[in-house]
Amino acid sequence: MVDLTQLMENEVFMAFASYAAIILLKMMFMSSATAFYRMTRKVFANPEDCTGFGKGEIAKKYLRTDDRVERIRRAHLNDIENIVPFLGIGILYTLSGPDVSTAVTHFRIFLGARIYHTIAYLTPLPQPNRALAFLVGYGVTLSMAYRLLKKILYL
Amino acid sequence: MVDLTQLMENEVFMAFASYAAIILLKMMFMSSATAFYRMTRKVFANPEDCTGFGKGEIAKKYLRTDDRVERIRRAHLNDIENIVPFLGIGILYTLSGPDVSTAVTHFRIFLGARIYHTIAYLTPLPQPNRALAFLVGYGVTLSMAYRLLKKILYL
Amino acid sequence: MVDLTQLMENEVFMAFASYAAIILLKMMFMSSATAFYRMTRKVFANPEDCTGFGKGEIAKKYLRTDDRVERIRRAHLNDIENIVPFLGIGILYTLSGPDVSTAVTHFRIFLGARIYHTIAYLTPLPQPNRALAFLVGYGVTLSMAYRLLKKILYL
Numbered sequence: 001m002v003d004l005t006q007l008m009e010n011e012v013f014m015a016f017a018s019y020a021a022i023i024l025l026k027m028m029f030m031s032s033a034t035a036f037y038r039m040t041r042k043v044f045a046n047p048e049d050c051t052g053f054g055k056g057e058i059a060k061k062y063l064r065t066d067d068r069v070e071r072i073r074r075a076h077l078n079d080i081e082n083i084v085p086f087l088g089i090g091i092l093y094t095l096s097g098p099d100v101s102t103a104v105t106h107f108r109i110f111l112g113a114r115i116y117h118t119i120a121y122l123t124p125l126p127q128p129n130r131a132l133a134f135l136v137g138y139g140v141t142l143s144m145a146y147r148l149l150k151k152i153l154y155l
Numbered sequence: 156m157v158d159l160t161q162l163m164e165n166e167v168f169m170a171f172a173s174y175a176a177i178i179l180l181k182m183m184f185m186s187s188a189t190a191f192y193r194m195t196r197k198v199f200a201n202p203e204d205c206t207g208f209g210k211g212e213i214a215k216k217y218l219r220t221d222d223r224v225e226r227i228r229r230a231h232l233n234d235i236e237n238i239v240p241f242l243g244i245g246i247l248y249t250l251s252g253p254d255v256s257t258a259v260t261h262f263r264i265f266l267g268a269r270i271y272h273t274i275a276y277l278t279p280l281p282q283p284n285r286a287l288a289f290l291v292g293y294g295v296t297l298s299m300a301y302r303l304l305k306k307i308l309y310l
Numbered sequence: 311m312v313d314l315t316q317l318m319e320n321e322v323f324m325a326f327a328s329y330a331a332i333i334l335l336k337m338m339f340m341s342s343a344t345a346f347y348r349m350t351r352k353v354f355a356n357p358e359d360c361t362g363f364g365k366g367e368i369a370k371k372y373l374r375t376d377d378r379v380e381r382i383r384r385a386h387l388n389d390i391e392n393i394v395p396f397l398g399i400g401i402l403y404t405l406s407g408p409d410v411s412t413a414v415t416h417f418r419i420f421l422g423a424r425i426y427h428t429i430a431y432l433t434p435l436p437q438p439n440r441a442l443a444f445l446v447g448y449g450v451t452l453s454m455a456y457r458l459l460k461k462i463l464y465l
Contacts, residue, residue, distance in 0.1 A: 007250050008250060008251050008252065008306070008307050011309065013250075014307045014309035015309045015310070017247040017250075017251070017303060017307055017309075018304065018307060018308050018309050018310055019310070020243055020244075020247060021243075021244055021247060021300045021303055021304055022304075024239075024240040024243050024244055024296075024300070025240075025297075025300055027236075027239075027240060028240050028293065028296065028297070030236075031236055031237070031289075031293065045229060046226070046229070046276075046279065047279075048279050048280070048281055048282050048285075049282055051281065051282065052282065071356070074355060074356070076236065080235060080236065080239065080390060081337075081340075081341055081386065081390065082341070083239070084239060084334075084337075084390065084393070084394060084397075085334040085335075085337060085338050087239075087243045088330055088331075088334050088397050089330075089331055089334055091246075091401075092327040092330060092331060095317050095318060095323075095327075096318050096327070097318065108310075121356075124356065124357075124358045125358070126358055126361065127358050127359055127361065127362065130358075134341075138338065138341065141334075141338065142335075142338070145331045145334070145335055148327060148331055149328065149331055149332075151318070152318050152324045152327055152328060153328050154321065154324035154325045154327075154328050155325070155328055155329070155418075162405050163405060163406050163407065163461070163462050166464065168405075169462045169464035170464045170465070172402040172405070172406070172458060172462055172464075173459065173462060173463050173464050173465055174465070175398055175399075175402060176398075176399055176402060176455045176458055176459055177459075179394075179395040179398050179399055179451075179455070180395075180452075180455055182391075182394075182395060183395050183448065183451065183452070185391075186391055186392070186444075186448065200384060201381070201384070201431075201434065202434075203434045203435070203436055203437050203440075204437055206436065206437065207437065231391065235390060235391065235394065238394070239394060242394075242398050246401075263465075
C-alpha cells in the first residue's frame, strides 16, 4: 500500500491543509449563525420549520425574511463564491511546488482577508472595509492562479 | 512519467474518491430536479426560457416563483454549503493517512446523512428530521477537520 | 522533503490544473461583473454600500434589485452548481490514471461549454443555447464520474 503520509511531510502541503481546513470551518460557522438567528428571531423559509412555534395560521407568520438573516446568507454565499476558487486554485498551486514562505504568505493573507470580510459584513462596518477585504482575497487567488499557470500551462 | 495510479491503490483514497463522486452525483441530481419542475410546472426565471410556451404577454406570466421549485433550490444550496467543506476537508483528511475503517465510517455517515437530508427536504418530512440530518453531516465534517488539524497543524 | 513537482510532470495532472484554473478564473470574473453592474447601475443589497451615493432616504432608494444584476447572479450560481462537481470529480478522475487525450478532451469540452453557457446567459441568446451548453457540461462531468467509479469503486 502507498504511504500517503509522505505528502503530509511537505511543508507547503501541510500549510495549505491547515489554512484550507480553518477557512472551511469559518465558512461552516456561517451555517450555524444562520440557524441561530432563524431560531432566535423565528424567521423560517419552510412551513415544517415553524410547527414548533404554533399551529396553522400562527405558525405561518414565521415564514418571512429578516434583514439579519439575509445579511448572513449573503455573507455565506460570498464565502462560497470566493473560497471555492481559493481551494481549487490553492491545492493545484500547492502541488506545483512553490516556495514555502511565498505560499504561506498567500494562505495567511487570504485567511485574514476572509475573516475580516465576515466581520465587516456582519457588524456591518462602513465601506470600503468589506470591499477591500473582498479585493485582497480575490487578489491572492489571482496571484496563485498566475504563478500556477506560468509554471505548468498545458492546454 | 509519474504513475499516478499508485495513489488509487491506497484504500482510503479509493473510498474517498467513491463517496465523493457519489455525493457529487447526488448534488448534480438537484440541478435535474430543478429543471424538471421548471419545465413541467412552467416556472421560469428568465424571459428567454418561456418563449416555447407562448409569445409576449402569454410567455411573461411564466416568469414566476413556485414553492416546489424554491424548495429544491434551497435544498441544492444547502448541499453546496455542506458538500464543499466535506470535499475540501475530506480530501486533506484522506491524504493525512487516517485509519481505513475510521475514514470509511466518516464517509458513509456523511453520504447517508446528506441523502436523508434531501429526502427530508423534498418530501418534506416533519422536523427535526431535516435538522438532525444536517447536524450529522456537519458533525462528520467537524470530526474530520479535528483529526486532520490535530495531526498536521502548520500555520 | 517530498518533491511534489513530480505530480506536475504528469501530463493529465498538468492539463487538469490548467483547465481547472482557467474555469475558476472565469467563475471569479462573475464576481467582478456583479460588482461592476452594482456600481454603474447603483443597485445594492446592503445599506452601507449606498452611502457613497447620498445620505439617508436618497441612499436607501439604491437598495433595490435589477434584472441585469440578478441575471449575472443566476449565471454565477449556476457556475458554482456545475463547477464544484467538475472540480471534485475531475481531480479524482485525473488521479485515477486516465488516458491523456481522453482526459484532455473532457476538460476542453467542459471549458468550452461553460464559456458558451456564460455568453448565452449574459447576452442573452435564445433557448436552447443555454440549455444545451448546460447539458454538455453536465454530460462531461457524468462521463468522468462513470469512468472514475468503473475503475475504483470502493464502498
